[in-house]
Amino acid sequence: MSVKTTSKPVPKKSLPPRSKMAQNTATGTGTPSNLQTGFNKVFIQRDYSEGTAVKFHTRLPSELEGLIERHAFESTITRLNEFFAEAEKGSCSTYCEGCIGCITAYLVYMCSETHYEKTLRKISKFIASQNERIYNPKGLQMIDPTYRGLRVIEISILDRPGRT
Amino acid sequence: MNLLCCCCCNMAPNTRVTRKWELFAGRNKFYCDGLLMSAPHTSVFYLTCILITGTSALFFAFDCPFLATRINPIIPIVGAVLYFFTMSSLLRTTFTDPGVIPRASYDEAAYIEKQIEVPNSLNSPTYRPPPRTKEVLVKGQTVKLKYCFTCKIFRPPRASHCSQCDNCVERFDHHCPWVGNCVGKRNYRFFYLFLVSLAFLAVFIFSCSVTHLVLLMKTETKVIEVIKTAPFTVIVVFICFFSIWSVIGLAGFHTYLTTSDQTTNEDLKGSFSAKGGQRSVNPYSRGNICLNCCHILCGPMTPSLIDRRGIATDEYISQMQQHSSPRHPLSDVISATHVPSSAMITAQPIVAASSNNVLGIGGTDLKQRFYDESNASSSALETSAHGGGVYRPRSYDNLQNGNSNSLAHLVENEIPLSHIDVTPAQHSQSLSSGLNQSRRFRHHKHKSQQHATDSTDEYLQDIELADNAITTSATNIHPNILTMTNNQTFDDDEVVVVDTTEVVAAVSAIAATNKARERHHLSGSYNNLFHVDFDSSLSSPTTPTNTSPLADLSATANADFYKSSSPDTNLMTATLMASGNLPAKLPLSISQTENMYSNVPPVKTNNEEDANLHVYSNLVDDRKAQQHTINTKNQANVSHSANVPLDLPSTLLCDELDLDDPMTASFVAQGTGSKKPRKYLTRHNYNSNVPDVLQTPANISSTDTAKLNRSTPRDLTTNRLRILHDTTMIDTDLDLDSLDDVSLANNSRVCLIKSPPPPPPPPTA
Numbered sequence: 001m002s003v004k005t006t007s008k009p010v011p012k013k014s015l016p017p018r019s020k021m022a023q024n025t026a027t028g029t030g031t032p033s034n035l036q037t038g039f040n041k042v043f044i045q046r047d048y049s050e051g052t053a054v055k056f057h058t059r060l061p062s063e064l065e066g067l068i069e070r071h072a073f074e075s076t077i078t079r080l081n082e083f084f085a086e087a088e089k090g091s092c093s094t095y096c097e098g099c100i101g102c103i104t105a106y107l108v109y110m111c112s113e114t115h116y117e118k119t120l121r122k123i124s125k126f127i128a129s130q131n132e133r134i135y136n137p138k139g140l141q142m143i144d145p146t147y148r149g150l151r152v153i154e155i156s157i158l159d160r161p162g163r164t
Numbered sequence: 165m166n167l168l169c170c171c172c173c174n175m176a177p178n179t180r181v182t183r184k185w186e187l188f189a190g191r192n193k194f195y196c197d198g199l200l201m202s203a204p205h206t207s208v209f210y211l212t213c214i215l216i217t218g219t220s221a222l223f224f225a226f227d228c229p230f231l232a233t234r235i236n237p238i239i240p241i242v243g244a245v246l247y248f249f250t251m252s253s254l255l256r257t258t259f260t261d262p263g264v265i266p267r268a269s270y271d272e273a274a275y276i277e278k279q280i281e282v283p284n285s286l287n288s289p290t291y292r293p294p295p296r297t298k299e300v301l302v303k304g305q306t307v308k309l310k311y312c313f314t315c316k317i318f319r320p321p322r323a324s325h326c327s328q329c330d331n332c333v334e335r336f337d338h339h340c341p342w343v344g345n346c347v348g349k350r351n352y353r354f355f356y357l358f359l360v361s362l363a364f365l366a367v368f369i370f371s372c373s374v375t376h377l378v379l380l381m382k383t384e385t386k387v388i389e390v391i392k393t394a395p396f397t398v399i400v401v402f403i404c405f406f407s408i409w410s411v412i413g414l415a416g417f418h419t420y421l422t423t424s425d426q427t428t429n430e431d432l433k434g435s436f437s438a439k440g441g442q443r444s445v446n447p448y449s450r451g452n453i454c455l456n457c458c459h460i461l462c463g464p465m466t467p468s469l470i471d472r473r474g475i476a477t478d479e480y481i482s483q484m485q486q487h488s489s490p491r492h493p494l495s496d497v498i499s500a501t502h503v504p505s506s507a508m509i510t511a512q513p514i515v516a517a518s519s520n521n522v523l524g525i526g527g528t529d530l531k532q533r534f535y536d537e538s539n540a541s542s543s544a545l546e547t548s549a550h551g552g553g554v555y556r557p558r559s560y561d562n563l564q565n566g567n568s569n570s571l572a573h574l575v576e577n578e579i580p581l582s583h584i585d586v587t588p589a590q591h592s593q594s595l596s597s598g599l600n601q602s603r604r605f606r607h608h609k610h611k612s613q614q615h616a617t618d619s620t621d622e623y624l625q626d627i628e629l630a631d632n633a634i635t636t637s638a639t640n641i642h643p644n645i646l647t648m649t650n651n652q653t654f655d656d657d658e659v660v661v662v663d664t665t666e667v668v669a670a671v672s673a674i675a676a677t678n679k680a681r682e683r684h685h686l687s688g689s690y691n692n693l694f695h696v697d698f699d700s701s702l703s704s705p706t707t708p709t710n711t712s713p714l715a716d717l718s719a720t721a722n723a724d725f726y727k728s729s730s731p732d733t734n735l736m737t738a739t740l741m742a743s744g745n746l747p748a749k750l751p752l753s754i755s756q757t758e759n760m761y762s763n764v765p766p767v768k769t770n771n772e773e774d775a776n777l778h779v780y781s782n783l784v785d786d787r788k789a790q791q792h793t794i795n796t797k798n799q800a801n802v803s804h805s806a807n808v809p810l811d812l813p814s815t816l817l818c819d820e821l822d823l824d825d826p827m828t829a830s831f832v833a834q835g836t837g838s839k840k841p842r843k844y845l846t847r848h849n850y851n852s853n854v855p856d857v858l859q860t861p862a863n864i865s866s867t868d869t870a871k872l873n874r875s876t877p878r879d880l881t882t883n884r885l886r887i888l889h890d891t892t893m894i895d896t897d898l899d900l901d902s903l904d905d906v907s908l909a910n911n912s913r914v915c916l917i918k919s920p921p922p923p924p925p926p927p928t929a
Contacts, residue, residue, distance in 0.1 A: 041271045041272075041275065042275070043271075043272050043275045043276070045318075046320065048300045048302050048307070048309070048320065048321055049300065049301055049302060049303070050302075050303065051302055051303060051321075051447060051448050052320060052321055052322055052334075052335065052448060087464065088463075088464055088466075089464075090455075090458060090459045090462075090463045090464065094462070094463060094464045095458055095462040095463070097464075098353075098461070098462035098463065098464070098465070099462055102353075102357065102462070106256065114464065114465060114467070115464050116464045116465060116466055116467060117467050120467065146469075147471075148266075148269070148272065149265055149266035149469040149470070150466070150469055151265065151266075151268070151272070151317060151320075152272060154271075154272070
């Protein structure tokens with residue numbers, strides 16, 4: 001008879017540090033762990049000064065003060081804003097695309113992507129390259145805002161003990 | 165946007181993945197595996213469709229032949245084009261994502277909360293912080309961004325939260341019941357096109373029908389005759405006449421809105437009207453009518469932000485949930501429960517997904533319960549990704565079950581307490597001395613035939629061991645039990661043999677797991693499960709106590725020995741009753757799966773033949789038996805503290821473990837007094853949970869015997885029914901009036917009906 005005695009419950013806080021734990025699994029470490037290798041997340045919010053167009057604040061948040069150079073961060077965000085502006089720009093081509101789509105009952109979009117979607121792909125590639133070149137070496141990971149509903153740019157600080 | 169959806173979305177039937185739409189937090193309905201979405205209530209939309217289609221059909225059937233011959237055959241063609249354009253716009257409006265803003269992930273919400281300083285600490289879950297607004301400058305204009313407590317975001321400008329769909333929608337125009345969806349940024353152009361084309365269609369049909377009637381009037385002199393000749397045309401004329409005003413009115417109104425780039429919402433609120441004395445200029449307008457129109461109607465369309473058809477990975481689910489660990493809650497139970505003086509064999513968490521976990525129970529070996537272990541890592545208990553307790557439960561769809569939406573999956577993932585083994589060391593002598601009562605459970609959902617085959621041998625072995633243990637006892641019940649045992653046939657349904665000695669661990673596990681669940685901030689639907697009526701008095705009548713060991717044994721045997729669909733049940737019943745002089749009525753049927761999530765009222769029928777039928781009738785009898793055992797135990801073992809056996813009836817150990825079994829909870833509750841269960845459910849200290857649980861029977865005699873005596877079988881039934889009803893996934897007993905934004909945004913249970921209604925009516929199943 002195999003008996004495994006549990007003499008004490010595994011010591012853990014009654015309310016586990018949720019953000020830490022969430023971050024733990026959010027990194028994709030499928031295995032649960034109570035280890036302290038959580039990380040913080042910084043969220044860059046949207047800048048609505050130009051209207052409802054997608055634009056993010058370029059100010060370096062305080063949590064990232066020492067981790068990355070200001071100009072590098074600002075250039076990344078500025079470039080991202082330019083991408084989004086291009087995506088949302090109402091040019092002749094986009095208007096024509098809209099009209100054609102309307103006429104064909106948008107069946108045309110079964111075959112091709114909208115201009116916006118193409119730009120989002122470019123953004124995704126850009127972010128991946130930025131991550132690889134700049135952010136990951138500094139222990140940061142920038143998450144594509146597409147995955148956050150275009151609300152925030154999420155920057156994860158890896159290997160930092162998480163705080164609730 | 166793909167209109168031809170249904171034929172295109174044939175999933176491979178064997179691989180079932182969870183897509184994000186299944187875990188969507190709002191109330192939208194999804195079709196075609198997430199391709200289409202609409203508002204929750206689409207009845208008016210059907211009416212719209214019927215009106216348009218019906219009127220057009222009448223037009224085509226009765227007017228077009230006449231007009232095509234008399235005037236021009238192009239009339240039906242134009243009519244057909246208009247009709248198809250109208251219907252396609254309508255369908256696009258209905259089934260397009262209006263621009264739903266996905267809810268904030270947990271980290272994001274926490275980050276925002278941190279930044280907003282709240283002076284008072286949030287001690288109470290129902291504490292409502294002051295409404296939060298953030299002022300931003302939009303092109304020089306001050307715009308207040310409001311914080312949405314449901315979605316946990318600061319709403320972008322022009323976004324609004326739709327209460328019907330329970331989403332924040334970008335550039336929210338209005339929620340249109342006729343269209344059956346919100347009208348927002350992404351589908352405004354379709355809505356506008358629908359209005360315009362419907363206006364044209366209505367005008368066209370109206371004019372054609374009137375022309376028809378006028379032409380008829382030239383040949384016929386009397387109006388009555390004309391009406392008799394073409395009755396349906398008259399009907400069409402009437403319908404069109406009355407609908408034209410509203411449709412044209414709406415189309416004109418929205419044309420105005422489009423040209424000035426406002427939303428209906430803003431117009432209603434007068435945000436940018438000049439009436440307020442030059443209050444504000446619309447900062448979003450481009451200043452030019454044409455530019456506004458072009459941008460709104462033909463401008464680039466953002467893709468859907470909610471990624472309906474994305475696959476819900478564990479990472480995604482964990483991000484959206486408030487608790488993080490995908491561990492199986494039983495691991496919490498295992499690690500948390502602490503039986504001081506008994507060795508507890510802890511099962512491997514189901515995450516291990518191994519069918520080879522062999523547990524020892526008083527000498528017998530148990531196989532891990534077989535169920536759908538492909539969901540091992542995600543448990544029904546870990547609840548939905550819609551944020552636990554935050555969002556209105558959308559029935560079982562929101563369950564984070566990897567593979568299915570089935571209700572049965574709710575209990576499939578429950579860890580059976582049968583895994584938890586307690587050596588009989590602490591068991592009272594009379595019971596533990598070899599009387600390893602075995603209770604068989606039927607698991608109506610077996611994983612595979614192979615598993616069954618593999619397990620059958622184990623079970624047979626278990627049964628034999630149990631039988632051997634039983635035979636050591638001196639009672640003469642046992643031969644009958646053995647007979648029963650040997651006659652037990654194993655069919656495809658796996659049967660888990662559980663020892664009564666596990667009950668101690670079972671109850672503690674239940675308590676701890678309840679605590680674990682609570683700690684994990686499960687969804688509102690599961691919070692209902694927590695809300696067991698601890699204060700309800702147990703309903704089974706006290707039975708005359710029989711302290712003889714024989715009666716004890718027989719009572720225990722009664723309580724714990726079930727057969728499934730076996731004609732031997734009655735034989736055993738008779739035998740036991742005869743020999744044990746049992747006052748309590750034996751359970752009449754087998755607890756197959758005590759499914760908390762069903763509205764099926766307990767059926768008090770004998771011999772439920774269908775092994776797969778969920779039978780709940782034994783609950784009533786279980787209670788009585790339980791009470792009887794409690795009473796007998798209390799009389800006998802008041803002095804024992806930690807080892808008074810909690811010979812809970814089998815329903816507690818049913819294979820599909822309902823850790824929120826109200827019987828269990830109520831039993832625990834009655835043991836610890838009225839308030840205590842609540843307390844230790846909220847207590848964070850696992851260490852003290854189990855001893856409390858184990859000590860509950862000691863308190864029973866002192867405080868709650870009166871309580872035990874109070875109930876009647878009928879109360880039990882209705883109580884039980886009510887609890888079932890309360891905790892049913894589909895039809896949770898929520899007091900939605902008490903829900904507000906704050907309550908939705910946190911784990912508050914303000915909406916849960918906390919106090920039991922005094923004689924609860926039987927729930928409508």
